[in-house]
Amino acid sequence: xxxxxxxxxxxxxxxxxxxxxxxxxxxxxxxxxxxxxxxxxxxxxxxxxxxxxxxxxxxxxxxxxxxxxxxxxxxxxxxxxxxxxxxxxxxxxxxxxxxxxxxxxxxxxxxxxxxxxxxxxxxxxxxxxxxxxxxxxxxxxxxxxxxxxxxxxxxxxxxxxxxxxxxxxxxxxxxxxxxxxxxxxxxxxxxxxxxxxxxxxxxxxxxxxxxxxxxxxxxxxxxxxxxxxxxxxxxxxxxxxxxxxxxxxxxxxxxxxxxxxxxxxxxxxxxxxxxxxxxxxxxxxxxxxxxxxxxxxxxxxxxxxxxxxxxxxxxxxxxxxxxxxxxxxxxxxxxxxxxxxxxxxxxxxxxxxxxxxxxxxxxxxxxxxxxxxxxxxxxxxxxxxxxxxxxxxxxxxxxxxxxxxxxxxxxxxxxxxxxxxxxxxxxxxxxxxxxxxxxxxxxxxxxxxxxxxxxxxxxxxxxxxxxxxxxxxxxx
Amino acid sequence: xxxxxxxxxxxxxxxxxxxxxxxxxxxxxxxxxxxxxxxxxxxxxxxxxxxxxxxxxxxxxxxxxxxxxxxxxxxxxxxxxxxxxxxxxxxxx
Numbered sequence: 001x002x003x004x005x006x007x008x009x010x011x012x013x014x015x016x017x018x019x020x021x022x023x024x025x026x027x028x029x030x031x032x033x034x035x036x037x038x039x040x041x042x043x044x045x046x047x048x049x050x051x052x053x054x055x056x057x058x059x060x061x062x063x064x065x066x067x068x069x070x071x072x073x074x075x076x077x078x079x080x081x082x083x084x085x086x087x088x089x090x091x092x093x094x095x096x097x098x099x100x101x102x103x104x105x106x107x108x109x110x111x112x113x114x115x116x117x118x119x120x121x122x123x124x125x126x127x128x129x130x131x132x133x134x135x136x137x138x139x140x141x142x143x144x145x146x147x148x149x150x151x152x153x154x155x156x157x158x159x160x161x162x163x164x165x166x167x168x169x170x171x172x173x174x175x176x177x178x179x180x181x182x183x184x185x186x187x188x189x190x191x192x193x194x195x196x197x198x199x200x201x202x203x204x205x206x207x208x209x210x211x212x213x214x215x216x217x218x219x220x221x222x223x224x225x226x227x228x229x230x231x232x233x234x235x236x237x238x239x240x241x242x243x244x245x246x247x248x249x250x251x252x253x254x255x256x257x258x259x260x261x262x263x264x265x266x267x268x269x270x271x272x273x274x275x276x277x278x279x280x281x282x283x284x285x286x287x288x289x290x291x292x293x294x295x296x297x298x299x300x301x302x303x304x305x306x307x308x309x310x311x312x313x314x315x316x317x318x319x320x321x322x323x324x325x326x327x328x329x330x331x332x333x334x335x336x337x338x339x340x341x342x343x344x345x346x347x348x349x350x351x352x353x354x355x356x357x358x359x360x361x362x363x364x365x366x367x368x369x370x371x372x373x374x375x376x377x378x379x380x381x382x383x384x385x386x387x388x389x390x391x392x393x394x395x396x397x398x399x400x401x402x403x404x405x406x407x408x409x410x411x412x413x414x415x416x417x418x419x420x421x422x423x424x425x426x427x428x429x430x431x432x433x434x435x436x437x438x439x440x441x442x443x444x445x446x447x448x449x450x451x452x453x454x455x456x457x458x459x460x461x462x463x464x465x466x467x468x469x470x471x472x473x474x475x476x
Numbered sequence: 477x478x479x480x481x482x483x484x485x486x487x488x489x490x491x492x493x494x495x496x497x498x499x500x501x502x503x504x505x506x507x508x509x510x511x512x513x514x515x516x517x518x519x520x521x522x523x524x525x526x527x528x529x530x531x532x533x534x535x536x537x538x539x540x541x542x543x544x545x546x547x548x549x550x551x552x553x554x555x556x557x558x559x560x561x562x563x564x565x566x567x568x569x
Contacts, residue, residue, distance in 0.1 A: 102550040238534040299520070305513040316490060323491070325565060330556030336566040337491075345493035353492055357483065358506055360490045370517065378519045415505055416512050 003030045005165040010222040013168060014070045017063055024059035024073030028052050028117050031075045035119070035166045043141045044151075044160035046080055048120035049087060055117045062115045070225055072115035077167035079158045080121040081128055082213070083202040084108045091204050092136040093126045095322050095329045095347025105202020106234050107171060107213050114229060119167050123157030126349045127319065128178055128206045130154050131421040132406070135351040140408055143185060146448040149405040152182030152421075158216050159186040169217045169226060175207045176307050177400075177425025179214035180437035184400035184453030187439045189223045189470065190216050192425075194460050195432040196241040198227070199234035207314040210307075210429040220438060220470035227463060246461030252394050253291055257465055259456075260295035260393030269420070271403040273443035277452045278399045281440045281473070285397075288472055293393055297385045300427060302378050307426040308419060309362050309375035315352075316359025322347065354415065379430050386431050386459075395465060396457040398424045400437040404450035428457050436466040438473055478503045478510070 001021045016022055032052060039045050049055075052075075059073035078084060081091045083101035085108075090096040104112065111118075125135035133141040133156030143151040144164040151160040155172025159182035162170050172179040174192040183190025191214045198213040205211060215226035234240040252258045261282070266275070282292060324330035324343030331342035348356070362371035389396060402423055411418040428435035435457040442449040454473075458465045470476075480499040483506070487494045494502070548561060557564040 100550075100554060102547065102554065235534065238532060302516055302519050305516045308509060308513045309516065320491075324556060326563065327554035327556070336568055339566060340491040341493040344491055348492065350498075353494070353498075354502060354505060356490045356492065357486045357502060358509060360486045361478075361482075361506065361510075364486070364489070371513070374516050374519075378516050381520050414508075416508055419509075419512075 003027060005030060005034060008168060009219050010070065010074050010168060010217070010225055011219075013074060014068075014072075017073050018068060024056040024063065024117060025053060027073060028056035028075050028119070031119060031166060031168070034164065038164050038166060041142065041147065042144060042160055042164050042166075043139050044122055044157045044164060044166055045077070045120045046090070046092065046123050046138055046157070047088065049118055052117060052119055059115045059117055069114045071111065071229060073117060075117045075119050075168050076111065077119050077122050077158055077161040077170035078108070079155050079170070079172045080124050081173055081204040082107060082171055083204070084118060084121075087121065089121065089204065091127045092124045092138055093347065093349065093352070094137045095343070096204075097137075097329065099328050101202075103202060106199035106236060107230050108202065110229055119161075122155075122161050122170060125154035125156070126352050127204070127315070128154040128173055128175055129315070129351050129355055131177070131181055131418055132411070133157060134408065134412055135349060137349055142408070143405050145187065145450055146405065148407055149450070150185070150408055152185035152401075152405060154178040154182075155216065156182050159183055159188055159190070162186070162188055162216055162218065169215060169222055171226075172214055172216050173203055173206075174212050174214045174429065175210045176311060176429050177422040179216060180400050180425050180435060180453070180455060181422060183216050183437045184439075184455075185405040185451065187442075187451030188216050188218060189220050189439070190214060190437045191223050191227060191463070191466070192428055192435045193227060193231065193463060194241065194246070194434045195429075196237075196239040196245070197434070197463070198230045199232075199237040199240045201234055201236035205318040207311040208318060209314060210311060212429070219476055220436070220467055220474055221476050223436070223470075224467045231463075241461070243461065246459070248461065249390070249459065252392060256290050257394030257469060258291045258293055258392070259285060259395045259397050259469075260293050260389055261397050262297045262300055263294050264296060265300050266398065269402055269423070270399065271443075273445075274399050274401070274403060274452060277441050277443065278454060281454050282397070285473065290469070295389050295393055295396070297382075297389060297396075299378060299381045299385050303382060303427040303430055304419060304423055306375045306378045306382070306430055307422070308358075309371045310379070310430070312355045312359035313363050313372050314359070315355045316363065319348075319352070319356055351415075382427065383431050386433065390459045394458070395469060398455050398457075400424060400453035400455040404443050404445060404452055424455060433460050434458050434463045434466055436470050438470045478507050
């Protein structure tokens with residue numbers, strides 16, 4: 001049968017594969033053909049793996065043997081900071097341009113077991129630092145909904161690959177919104193799981209206390225399928241948790257979860273169309289029987305400031321390992337110190353340099369108390385704000401982003417303006433709980449329909465609540 | 477205000493060589509970012525405890541190593557400079 005990539009989901013593809021309507025090889029070839037048509041313009045993929053057909057043949061064998069899982073033969077794209085043994089993982093940086101992963105990340109190992117077909121590695125902001133993919137050393141990725149605009153970031157290539165029908169789903173990483181914001185800009189579902197839910201073993205670290213892998217998919221059901229396989233404890237990640245780590249508190253709502261909205265945090269800086277769409281989404285949730293409550297999160301206004309202390313601090317220490325000695329780029333100097341200085345100057349792009357320097361500043365003697373230690377205190381305040389809110393409500397709702405996708409080239413000369421794109425998403429990474437962005441419609445801008453998204457946040461370990469409200473909202 | 481000398485010192489600590497014009501640009505940008513993040517100084521009181529993370533060490537005991545040579549080829553292949561199976565570095569002292 002003819003494969004209709006537009007309407008295909010993981011669930012549907014699985015059914016077709018099992019019924020032998022098409023083979024895993026045919027499915028992979030359908031995606032490869034779309035990629036070869038579109039990628040030159042979109043720049044979603046940095047590399048298409050050379051063993052795609054071989055992986056698909058293996059998947060077909062698994063299907064023929066009668067032992068497929070729902071993910072067997074499903075074509076998936078990886079963000080360029082997730083290790084797959086033998087393949088390059090460059091973080092879209094020149095410093096790792098020729099670095100070949102020497103082991104599989106836990107996420108990849110788990111998907112391999114399922115017989116997933118990995119299509120390739122996708123573009124991103126260098127070292128996951130950015131909200132637009134414009135910080136890649138390999139050129140910007142375009143938004144398939146309007147090619148004059150960014151796909152969001154940092155997992156912009158991962159989002160664009162799915163939105164352009166170049167993959168059925170993808171894995172990104174989310175340190176301050178890097179899965180949810182591009183999902184919102186590209187009309188997809190994006191999850192930032194509870195901190196520790198998916199092992200970070202084998203992803204290239206940015207901010208270790210904030211980083212999480214998250215799936216980008218066309219439906220909430222697909223997202224749940226991937227999360228269920230990926231989550232769980234891992235002997236290689238001391239922060240990894242399982243579904244029972246956090247107790248599941250009883251629902252506050254009688255029939256359905258109560259949704260809290262921090263309206264006082266949303267009175268400025270939000271695009272009119274985004275706000276209108278948000279109100280329509282709230283109306284829809286009410287008509288589905290959800291109770292809505294205005295809640296107060298007194299310290300939420302500090303979230304982005306806290307993030308821009310903790311994240312660069314962790315960046316500056318995590319990126320110290322890229323010194324040109326054991327792997328990656330090596331630039332020659334007169335002595336070892338000069339080797340370091342030159343390697344890192346040539347290897348890191350401007351945003352990475354900026355954040356390493358900023359992180360070095362907030363950790364330096366005399367400033368660590370005012371910045372790093374203070375930010376950790378405010379983090380505790382934020383966690384306590386949410387704990388209090390979750391005594392009254394079950395979920396927190398905001399728009400995912402204050403604006404729809406912006407133009408390529410916009411905001412590039414003002415870092416603070418760029419950072420504000422993450423104003424609604426960073427809080428979940430600081431507090432730790434899971435957050436899900438779901439498509440909520442479009443905004444017509446200059447004749448193009450630009451996707452918008454809303455974001456649900458839940459207490460630690462309550463991905464189940466996010467999936468159930470998300471499915472109901474999208475009518476799945 | 478962050479001066480270009482401050483940026484120079486930070487870049488030295490961070491082991492990144494910077495061009496003069498980038499030092500000036502970074503001083504301005506980092507000033508702007510600090511202007512934004514300075515608001516955390518007005519949050520809460522001084523006495524709040526830091527957030528605690530329930531994390532423990534899961535390193536294995538330092539015994540029963542994997543068979544010598546299992547990962548050698550893959551790791552050595554990534555060395556930027558080598559001599560045989562040795563990683564080559566400049567002298568330190």
